[in-house]
Amino acid sequence: MRLSWTIPGTAVLAVGFLLWAMVPWFELSQWAAAQQREFQNAMARALRAIRDGEPRALWLLCSATAAYGVVHAIGPGHGKVLLGGAAFASGATFRRLAVLTLASSLAQSATAILLIGALVFGARMGAGDAADLTETWLAPLSLAAIGAIGALLIWRGLRSFGRLMAEQADDHSCGCGHSHGPSVQDVTSLGTFRDAVGLVASIAIRPCTGALFVLVIAARFDAFAAGCLAVLTMGLGTASFNLIVAGGGSLARRFALAGQSAGSDNVLRLSAFFHIVGGGVILTFSALTLLA
DSSP states (O other), X not given: OOXXXXXXXXXXXXXXXXXXXXXXXXXXHHHHHHHHHHHHHHHHHHHHXXXXXXXXXXXXXXXXXXXXXXXXXHSSOHXXXXXXXXXXXXXXXXXXXXXXXXXXXXXXXXXXXXXXXXXXXXXXXXXXXXXXXXXXXXXXXXXXXXXXXXXXXHHHHHHHHHHHHHHHHHHHHOOSOSOOSOOGGGGOOSXXXXXXXXXXXXXXXXXXXXXXXXXXXXXXXXXXXXXXXXXXXXXXXXXXXXXXXXXXXXHHHHHHTTTOOTTOHHHXXXXXXXXXXXHHHHHHHHHHHHHO
């Protein structure tokens, strides 16, 4: 089998790895963590001001949570790894990626609201105990779901490679004149409602720590409604950065496929290759985080 089709994909991966290696990730993570602590202090002060009836306190709280969402997304996290890897592997349009990014961030905020609300007001559990419960059980469940998506992407890529190899064998032995290989739809992802729900649910199942922090403090200050609004604005902030990551993955895929005719064998092989690479990144991240 000719290997010339791997050159664009290999070039994209090499450039991406070089850029990744040039970023001071440790320093960036330390900066993001310090900034998150500052924003948490600001959010706590704003919630106290809401309790005291200050008129501008809600605006200050939502501004702080939106900024927190952006800074939180810069640090290490599962959402952007999944969205970036899936965008690189799939043939989804940027509009669809934007909708999924926004939906996953807002669904993550909604999970935090429903969970803390149910545990604190329904089960009468202490706010701190409710936050500990979500971190203990929902974090590993979310990582396991994300790992499953990575494994699914790898399986789809390997299956497509198998079908392409079978097609090549059939073309040499079969004179029927029709294609036995996969179609473009067979090597794309995020194109079905089930794929979209799976991606959104795997991110939403683990609420953001910052959202839990806001809701816990808001519940203690009898300002839970304000906390809910603040958590939704936090989700919008997170979505704004994750959209950049998803767009970068989609752009890298388009660059690698530039000059290739849609539906050609090269495009199908590259798409299968991207599924394996993107799924491998997602699965490796999930496994390492779970082990840690």
